[in-house]
Amino acid sequence: MTRSLLCSALGGAMLIPACGPTYLTFDDAARLRIGAPRQQVLQSLPLRPSEQYQLHESDLHIDAYPLHLVTVVSITWVRTGPNAAFTPHAKEHPEKFLLLYKADTLRYWGTATDFARSEDSAITSIAPDIHRRLFPGKD
Amino acid sequence: MRTLTARVLLLVITATVLHGCKQFSLADANVLQKGMQAGAVLAVVAKGPQDSYEITLPSDTTMRFHVMVFRMHVGNSKGDYYAAFRNDSLFYWGYPYEWNRHPDSIIREVGLQTTSVRARDAGIRY
Numbered sequence: 655m656t657r658s659l660l661c662s663a664l665g666g667a668m669l670i671p672a673c674g675p676t677y678l679t680f681d682d683a684a685r686l687r688i689g690a691p692r693q694q695v696l697q698s699l700p701l702r703p704s705e706q707y708q709l710h711e712s713d714l715h716i717d718a719y720p721l722h723l724v725t726v727v728s729i730t731w732v733r734t735g736p737n738a739a740f741t742p743h744a745k746e747h748p749e750k751f752l753l754l755y756k757a758d759t760l761r762y763w764g765t766a767t768d769f770a771r772s773e774d775s776a777i778t779s780i781a782p783d784i785h786r787r788l789f790p791g792k793d
Numbered sequence: 794m795r796t797l798t799a800r801v802l803l804l805v806i807t808a809t810v811l812h813g814c815k816q817f818s819l820a821d822a823n824v825l826q827k828g829m830q831a832g833a834v835l836a837v838v839a840k841g842p843q844d845s846y847e848i849t850l851p852s853d854t855t856m857r858f859h860v861m862v863f864r865m866h867v868g869n870s871k872g873d874y875y876a877a878f879r880n881d882s883l884f885y886w887g888y889p890y891e892w893n894r895h896p897d898s899i900i901r902e903v904g905l906q907t908t909s910v911r912a913r914d915a916g917i918r919y
Contacts, residue, residue, distance in 0.1 A: 679870060679871075679872060680865070680870065680872030680873070680888045680889075680890060681872050681873060681889075683888070683889075683890035684873065684888070684889035684890050684893065684908060686890055686893055686894070687893060687905075688893070688894060688901070722869070722870045762894055763890065763894055764890070764891070764894070768891075773895070773896050774896055
């Protein structure tokens with residue numbers, strides 16, 4: 655009895671981390687402040703970055719998060735054998751939300767479009783580099 | 794008579810359901826223009842603000858703003874969206890994260906102050 659209770663509790667505890675958020679929301683992004691240290695930002699957000707990039711300048715660093723916005727799902731029909739029926743395979747393409755750090759201090763954030771249309775010329779100048787990293791081969 | 798009552802009832806239910814389906818979306822944000830009066834904004838958006846605040850800037854107490862907080866619906870996501878008026882003239886609008894990163898220090902301060910007042914008054918924490 656005690657063993658089964660213990661097993662259930664352990665099983666539950668192992669499941670909890672898997673139930674955490676898998677996407678960043680715009681309300682999460684409202685916590686971001688210019689000049690915040692990277693460590694503080696990592697602690698304030700509910701998930702870890704899914705990708706990281708070092709930009710051409712050595713002290714510029716990007717953390718990318720999947721953004722809960724419109725999840726585009728592309729469906730391809732795959733036939734698994736000569737007599738098998740075609741079955742749909744869905745693939746999600748979530749939007750990415752990017753945080754730019756300069757020397758480990760938060761400098762700017764947003765989607766790739768936000769970088770390209772920024773009012774700050776220092777940000778728009780690195781937008782093509784970000785675009786190349788996010789969408790390789792789409793120049 | 795009974796049929797007429799049933800029809801009227803159905804119409805009222807349909808109208809209520811349709812009204813409940815109205816949402817503030819990017820289509821609403823896209824029609825906003827700098828300088829619009831608050832009444833004009835309310836007249837063009839599909840759904841009015843969830844909350845409104847009178848904000849005074851700590852750095853300059855003569856600067857006062859009326860801020861409407863809409864609930865933006867995009868695809869399957871929802872988020873707060875601020876529209877601020879100064880002297881009944883639309884000054885700036887966007888998601889809180891857009892206010893926080895803006896190069897203009899006044900826009901940043903209005904956004905942060907709204908978020909702070911909202912956390913205090915409505916218990917909403919980001």
